[in-house]
Amino acid sequence: MIQGISIYEILTVTTVLFFIGVYGFLTRKNLISMLISVELILNASVVNFVVINKYLYPDMLQGAVYAIFIIAVAAAETALAISIIINLYRQINSVEVKDTEVMKH
Amino acid sequence: MDLSTFLLMRHEIVLLVVILLLIIGEVFIAESKKSSMVHLAVFLFGIHTLIGFLSIDYGSLFGGMFHTNALIQFLKNVLNIGVLILLLQSGDWLQEKIIRVNRGVEFFILLFSSLLGMYFMISAGDFLMFYLGLELSTLPVAALAAYDITKRISSESGIKLILSAALASGVSLFGISMLYATTGSIYFTEISYVITADNLTVLAFILFFTGLAFKISLVPFHFWTADVYEGAPISIASYLSVISKGAAVFILMILLFTVLKPLMHIWENMVYIIAIVTMFIGNLFALRQQNMKRFLAFSSIAQAGFILLGLITGDQLGTATVVYFLLIYIFSNLAAFGVVQAISLETGKEQMKDYEGLYRTNPNLSLIMMLALFSLAGIPPVAGFFGKFFLFTAAASKGYYLLVFLAVVNVTISLYYYLLVVRAMFLRKSDNAIPYFKSKVYMRLGLLITAIGILVIGIYSPIYDYIYELSRNLL
Numbered sequence: 001m002i003q004g005i006s007i008y009e010i011l012t013v014t015t016v017l018f019f020i021g022v023y024g025f026l027t028r029k030n031l032i033s034m035l036i037s038v039e040l041i042l043n044a045s046v047v048n049f050v051v052i053n054k055y056l057y058p059d060m061l062q063g064a065v066y067a068i069f070i071i072a073v074a075a076a077e078t079a080l081a082i083s084i085i086i087n088l089y090r091q092i093n094s095v096e097v098k099d100t101e102v103m104k105h
Numbered sequence: 106m107d108l109s110t111f112l113l114m115r116h117e118i119v120l121l122v123v124i125l126l127l128i129i130g131e132v133f134i135a136e137s138k139k140s141s142m143v144h145l146a147v148f149l150f151g152i153h154t155l156i157g158f159l160s161i162d163y164g165s166l167f168g169g170m171f172h173t174n175a176l177i178q179f180l181k182n183v184l185n186i187g188v189l190i191l192l193l194q195s196g197d198w199l200q201e202k203i204i205r206v207n208r209g210v211e212f213f214i215l216l217f218s219s220l221l222g223m224y225f226m227i228s229a230g231d232f233l234m235f236y237l238g239l240e241l242s243t244l245p246v247a248a249l250a251a252y253d254i255t256k257r258i259s260s261e262s263g264i265k266l267i268l269s270a271a272l273a274s275g276v277s278l279f280g281i282s283m284l285y286a287t288t289g290s291i292y293f294t295e296i297s298y299v300i301t302a303d304n305l306t307v308l309a310f311i312l313f314f315t316g317l318a319f320k321i322s323l324v325p326f327h328f329w330t331a332d333v334y335e336g337a338p339i340s341i342a343s344y345l346s347v348i349s350k351g352a353a354v355f356i357l358m359i360l361l362f363t364v365l366k367p368l369m370h371i372w373e374n375m376v377y378i379i380a381i382v383t384m385f386i387g388n389l390f391a392l393r394q395q396n397m398k399r400f401l402a403f404s405s406i407a408q409a410g411f412i413l414l415g416l417i418t419g420d421q422l423g424t425a426t427v428v429y430f431l432l433i434y435i436f437s438n439l440a441a442f443g444v445v446q447a448i449s450l451e452t453g454k455e456q457m458k459d460y461e462g463l464y465r466t467n468p469n470l471s472l473i474m475m476l477a478l479f480s481l482a483g484i485p486p487v488a489g490f491f492g493k494f495f496l497f498t499a500a501a502s503k504g505y506y507l508l509v510f511l512a513v514v515n516v517t518i519s520l521y522y523y524l525l526v527v528r529a530m531f532l533r534k535s536d537n538a539i540p541y542f543k544s545k546v547y548m549r550l551g552l553l554i555t556a557i558g559i560l561v562i563g564i565y566s567p568i569y570d571y572i573y574e575l576s577r578n579l580l
Contacts, residue, residue, distance in 0.1 A: 018279055038275055041272065041275035041279065042275045044279060045279045045281075045282045048282035052285055056289065062291050069233060070278060076240075076244060077244060077267070080247060080248060081264070081267045084248075085264060087251060087263075088257075091257050100264065102261060103258060
């Protein structure tokens with residue numbers, strides 16, 4: 001627990017972080033930026049879990065453990081996404097979304 | 106501690122052993138004999154499927170994180186049968202295209218890991234296990250969708266799948282964190298005692314719903330479906346539309362009917378609206394598709410809308426009808442994808458107009474395709490009719506007459522576009538129809554099993570009674 005800071009302030013920050021992530025995912029035109037936006041969303045939930053655990057239910061460690069698992073899974077997800085992006089880059093020399101639109105309707 | 110309690114996880118353990126044996130096989134089997142890997146994988150998975158039918162104890166493990174009961178075992182067996190048929194259907198493709206460039210074993214390992222994730226997902230007893238299972242079942246499929254690394258559309262479909270999956274699971278996680286804030290636990294049983302319909306819980310539920318709605322490809326989250334199906338190898342498209350969707354529907358059903366039951370007056374309305382929108386969008390977009398894979402993608406979106414009709418009831422009848430429909434849907438959709446795969450493997454053609462005059466050259470394939478499409482559309486003698494009929498009965502038993510009426514309208518629309526394919530195959534004449542070809546043994550076996558399934562499941566009523574009996578207690 002941090003002295004002088006209530007849970008409301010931290011949850012506001014994580015919520016803002018979450019919506020920045022969603023906004024970034026929907027507006028960015030670059031695959032890497034979209035990936036970064038997804039990471040923002042995941043990190044918002046990680047902070048959420050830890051903070052809720054610490055402030056509201058400090059006698060159990062469920063939230064903290066959950067956070068560790070999310071970090072590990074997020075790393076795996078990023079690694080896989082990056083490897084697919086690299087493979088795509090080898091073929092079309094671009095990581096822009098508009099160049100990945102062969103299939104439509 | 107008694108190690109024999111781990112035998113509750115027999116499905117998972119046996120599948121893990123299969124994966125490890127395949128890795129050992131990859132190391133020790135000589136380069137020149139690599140094509141036997143397909144036989145080995147099919148053989149091992151066949152044994153795994155058979156072992157799955159042996160009786161097993163029910164209970165929970167790891168302090169309630171993992172639990173099994175009769176219905177979950179049954180669904181795992183259904184998924185096993187689906188994957189086995191899928192392996193049979195894709196055996197020839199693997200041998201001709203994939204083993205030759207020495208990338209065969211990874212395919213099986215990724216596929217089976219994804220299935221393992223689904224096992225853990227449907228037996229999950231808390232949200233941590235659920236999340237890990239969800240990710241384990243999604244990530245390998247993204248790698249598989251991008252498996253054809255020389256093809257551009259394959260990579261594109263892979264990146265589309267992984268980015269949308271990551272977004273959906275991220276949003277879902279944010280919802281779970283809010284649910285944790287309001288209930289103070291991540292265990293299903295503990296949550297179901299304390300959950301109440303306050304505002305934060307409702308918001309949490311809506312965010313959480315996103316993650317599963319994405320996997321089932323319900324309408325606001327369906328945009329990835331058609332592109333991924335078109336770009337991915339056909340067996341992976343088939344896997345996504347059948348196995349992955351089936352497992353996700355099942356865990357969604359468990360969550361809605363047990364943990365989130367106190368919120369029923371809220372999710373009822375959500376499911377109601379999403380069901381209508383999903384059916385209409387899926388059907389109307391399917392009308393204008395020319396590529397068979399995209400066509401089947403939109404048809405599977407529409408089928409997901411029909412499944413929601415069973416989910417809306419929230420009782421034993423709903424459970425039984427949803428599981429029964431899933432069983433039929435797995436067979437019918439695997440048959441349709443199997444025929445598309447057989448033709449694509451032989452000739453590389455995937456457009457609807459290539460199917461013109463197919464009956465004159467390849468009558469057996471056309472008949473199986475016709476059976477599959479009739480079953481998907483719900484025409485009486487085949488199983489699909491009974492599946493849809495029971496779903497509508499379940500929804501009508503709760504008084505959702507308008508919803509059932511709209512669903513029937515949608516069945517009519519879907520009949521039109523399914524019959525377009527049947528007409529192309531049977532009534533149209535074409536100068537350059539696909540010439541006669543004979544599929545290999547695996548493909549024929551796979552198609553035969555699906556055809557038998559479509560014909561038998563609907564008529565042989567003890568199957569439905571058995572499912573109804575199993576669905577008495579969910580959690």
